[in-house]
Amino acid sequence: MPGAKPKIVMKPRGRPRDPKVRAAILKAARELLDSGGLTAVTMEGIAARAGVGKPTIYREWPNAHSVALSAFLEFTPSDMELRASASPIADLKQQLRKLAALFASRTGRGVTALIAATQGETELMKAFRHHFILKSRAEGQKLLERAVAAGDVRAGLNMDVALDLIYAPIYFRLLIGHAPLDSAFTDDVIDTVMAGLKPHKR
């Protein structure tokens, strides 16, 4: 698509933002999230820890939660580069394990709480959804399609529902905490989803 998107550059006047400052802020936010949980992530705390003025933070983020989310997004490899193996189902299990590990981490736990605490349709929510939920689902969808092609999964399945069945349990256990979130569980999820609950016809 050459020539498209004229990319209005709007050359920025004045002193450019210092990337080191941005990095310090994100680092501070992540450290606070890790050490003190969601409630420890305050604008004042971040500013103090990063050695930065509050207005500097407000210039880029509207509130402390945004900073924490940015930090999470920045520090986390959103494309969790799966080594495609022969079996799409095995790949799915691998992806689920990684996701679970990521969100079960200190920071991940905090971000999950953060997301949950964010009511309504905010920019924050959209960013998170795009970076993690949708990306995971897109990958998952590709894997499922490959599985369909390989004959491991039946055609004509309701893709949206199937994907929810796969990814929802992770967040569910994370939030409710009624049972552990480990790789045995995520593997079981895939197995059970694959097999269904109906008795096998024979």
Added chain:
Amino acid sequence: MPGAKPKIVMKPRGRPRDPKVRAAILKAARELLDSGGLTAVTMEGIAARAGVGKPTIYREWPNAHSVALSAFLEFTPSDMELRASASPIADLKQQLRKLAALFASRTGRGVTALIAATQGETELMKAFRHHFILKSRAEGQKLLERAVAAGDVRAGLNMDVALDLIYAPIYFRLLIGHAPLDSAFTDDVIDTVMAGLKPHKR
């Protein structure tokens, strides 16, 4: 230790608590949660709206979130009295629809956010889990067992995982908001879980 726990009644001296005050507090909390979301639920706000002193609230609840949760629990029929029909699967669908409706309501949405925002293992969390999650799961388990007995569901399934597959998607859509949470969806969840993803053997 038979006969132990003599149940020291500790005859209550002084003025007894006024049940109307308690009701006013819960009412105020619920109204605030409905109208202004989670952030509107503050101790001061509740006290002002209920025409009550702050210490009166602190006498019974440790923080504003607890009050909101109490209000939700109090106002909500936790036993969602299912009319048992002939088909356990149909009953399951019915239960899921009710759950979805409950949590998709203004108040339910608020409580969900509240729960999500509650990090760590608090009394609040436990109460919520007991009243809603575990109760739903217990009912669901009974239904599944009946379905097994009826031959609709295969024996030997991993019950914990199966229940998570059933209930997780509701919270997932509620929290992430990537797709609507309606009865069509909850029905599809049951259907897909039942059928599994594998191609039907013939």
Added chain:
Amino acid sequence: MPGAKPKIVMKPRGRPRDPKVRAAILKAARELLDSGGLTAVTMEGIAARAGVGKPTIYREWPNAHSVALSAFLEFTPSDMELRASASPIADLKQQLRKLAALFASRTGRGVTALIAATQGETELMKAFRHHFILKSRAEGQKLLERAVAAGDVRAGLNMDVALDLIYAPIYFRLLIGHAPLDSAFTDDVIDTVMAGLKPHKR
């Protein structure tokens, strides 16, 4: 006027204000004014030094300047109890000396700056004017009237102008600082005002 002024008492509900807190705030304000001048008198500074929360101060005063003025008014004997001597003129000189000393002090200097910085007709200004300017003028007026009776001052003088001539130079020197403000000066002011600039008729 018996029976008049029904004096609606409006019994104060809730916890009464702690006079010790009030005292601590005023003390802190005065110390700051003394040590760091007007710019050192900040709400945050006062709160920190008094070991008091900011809202506690805002409950009684609208801004830092008010606190400083209150402190000055509180700590200062506004009725500078003059020992009435035989000569009203001598009494006037004595009063002027005291006034000059009061406002030339560290705190007095600060308050003067404060007053000057207060543009417009604020409550603050009115309070200050009432406590110091008007009180001084009232005393001065009495002294002048006694002097008229004693034949030391001519009758029919423009009292307002005369009083301004007496009190203005103190503030003038204080604010402009073009020449020292000492008792020699204040005595000279009285002498010159008394004698006038015209050559003495003989």
Added chain:
Amino acid sequence: MPGAKPKIVMKPRGRPRDPKVRAAILKAARELLDSGGLTAVTMEGIAARAGVGKPTIYREWPNAHSVALSAFLEFTPSDMELRASASPIADLKQQLRKLAALFASRTGRGVTALIAATQGETELMKAFRHHFILKSRAEGQKLLERAVAAGDVRAGLNMDVALDLIYAPIYFRLLIGHAPLDSAFTDDVIDTVMAGLKPHKR
């Protein structure tokens, strides 16, 4: 000192300063002082209103108050060109009227507050004192001396005190605001100072 001070011209390299910029800054400062009082005069406000960068202002003035004072000095005829009449006393009255009018203006009121708020011996203070107070006093002194020569004023008067008596009341009324500052008042000041308070000997 002939030949000395070779007047190192320091050939100005680069872009020369734009005199229009200076004017814009002073104009903005004066407008702000007029419209919003002393507190409205901020570096940021001036820069924004003048369409000028903050450093440009800091290059010439150390703080916002200085700019405001400069603006006042620049826009104001400091030599209030008195038409010398036959009577020095009448000239004095005329001068006092002009002074009062000048400082009673919106801007003048602001500058007065500014001066008063300036504690300590700053450059600002000195500049103001030199431009207005001392200049007025010098003129006044000349007039008084002429009056002495004319026999209207007694010789041997304490000149410093006399001048304070003349000029102080203007600032006093301006700052305290207990009574109006009009030409009737300034005329009365002169009259009363001239006549003194003592009864006329006969």
Added chain:
DNA sequence: CGGTAAACGAGACGGTACGTCGTGTCTTTGA
């Protein structure tokens, strides 16, 4: 029936964090 103890409203209090504004210094690009 009168004392006493707790509940209750009101609100003061020491705090913490909020989000904004102004300061004075700096580092860019553009003229």
Added chain:
DNA sequence: TCAAAGACACGACGTACCGTCTCGTTTACCG
């Protein structure tokens, strides 16, 4: 090399709630 634009560290602003406390008042019960 000056000017504009604006980033930056800093610090104070005034507000909102927090959770604790001290009041005076009300309402039961118990002696």
